[in-house]
Amino acid sequence: NAGxxxxxxxxxxxxxxxxxxQCAQDMNHNYMYWYRQDPGMGLKLIYYxxxxxxxxxxxxxxxxxxxxxxxxxxxLRLELAAPSQxxxxxxxxxxxxxxxxxxxxxxxxxxxxTRLTVL
Amino acid sequence: xxxxxxxxxxxNVAEGNPLTVKCTYSVSGNPYLFWYVQYxxxxxxxxxKYITGDNLVKGSYGFEAEFNKSQxxxxxxxxxxxxxxxxxxxxxxRPDRGSTLGRLYFGRGTxxxxxx
Numbered sequence: 074n075a076g077x078x079x080x081x082x083x084x085x086x087x088x089x090x091x092x093x094x095q096c097a098q099d100m101n102h103n104y105m106y107w108y109r110q111d112p113g114m115g116l117k118l119i120y121y122x123x124x125x126x127x128x129x130x131x132x133x134x135x136x137x138x139x140x141x142x143x144x145x146x147x148x149l150r151l152e153l154a155a156p157s158q159x160x161x162x163x164x165x166x167x168x169x170x171x172x173x174x175x176x177x178x179x180x181x182x183x184x185x186x187t188r189l190t191v192l
Numbered sequence: 193x194x195x196x197x198x199x200x201x202x203x204n205v206a207e208g209n210p211l212t213v214k215c216t217y218s219v220s221g222n223p224y225l226f227w228y229v230q231y232x233x234x235x236x237x238x239x240x241k242y243i244t245g246d247n248l249v250k251g252s253y254g255f256e257a258e259f260n261k262s263q264x265x266x267x268x269x270x271x272x273x274x275x276x277x278x279x280x281x282x283x284x285x286r287p288d289r290g291s292t293l294g295r296l297y298f299g300r301g302t303x304x305x306x307x308x
Contacts, residue, residue, distance in 0.1 A: 077235070106295075113201070113300055113301070114300060115196075115282065115298040115299055115300040115301055116236075116282070116296075116298040117298075118295055118296075121295060131295065163235055163236070165236075178224040178241065178243045178286070178288075180226060180238040180241055181236075181238070181296060182238070183228075183235035183236040183237070184235050185233075185234060185235045186233075186234075186235050
């Protein structure tokens, strides 16, 4: 299994450009997440999904959009990139049968990250 | 509100000595607690978790953590540190109920450096 994969590894954008960060998992996990990691700030949740067709906002969703048409893929879209979106982005996935009661207690599996710089 | 505090930004320890990385939490209901490790330019890797039962949980690479409900703490420990343990360590919590649907709340991370 490849686990959680992310592309690209690095990207430099100009202010106002847009891009899509790709995330895929081959573990048949129902939950998927997007986090951003800023130095000294830990990880902040951007968006998450509990299954195909179901997404919801996390702590810091502004400036981002997501979609989840299949179990495997969970792309993150940046519209009108801003310097404040310079960060390292991580995709993660997990599995739980407890979809309606809080999501269970299984650990999340993380991708290798995408380092994005907006200039 | 759910939150995690890692009071030390950095922990330095000599190889062979015991290490402790501290974590305290605040959560509604009972906590599910996790430790993750991040090596440079890599994603987070799961180390161990506490769900219920024995307060001392053992995980990967010889790490263990002790859950203390009265002190709302979940400190990570290892009896004998290795240079290869040097990395960034994150504590995370998830409440066992509510509308957060599997979402983890992370601490800010503690950089562990083990000196040879």
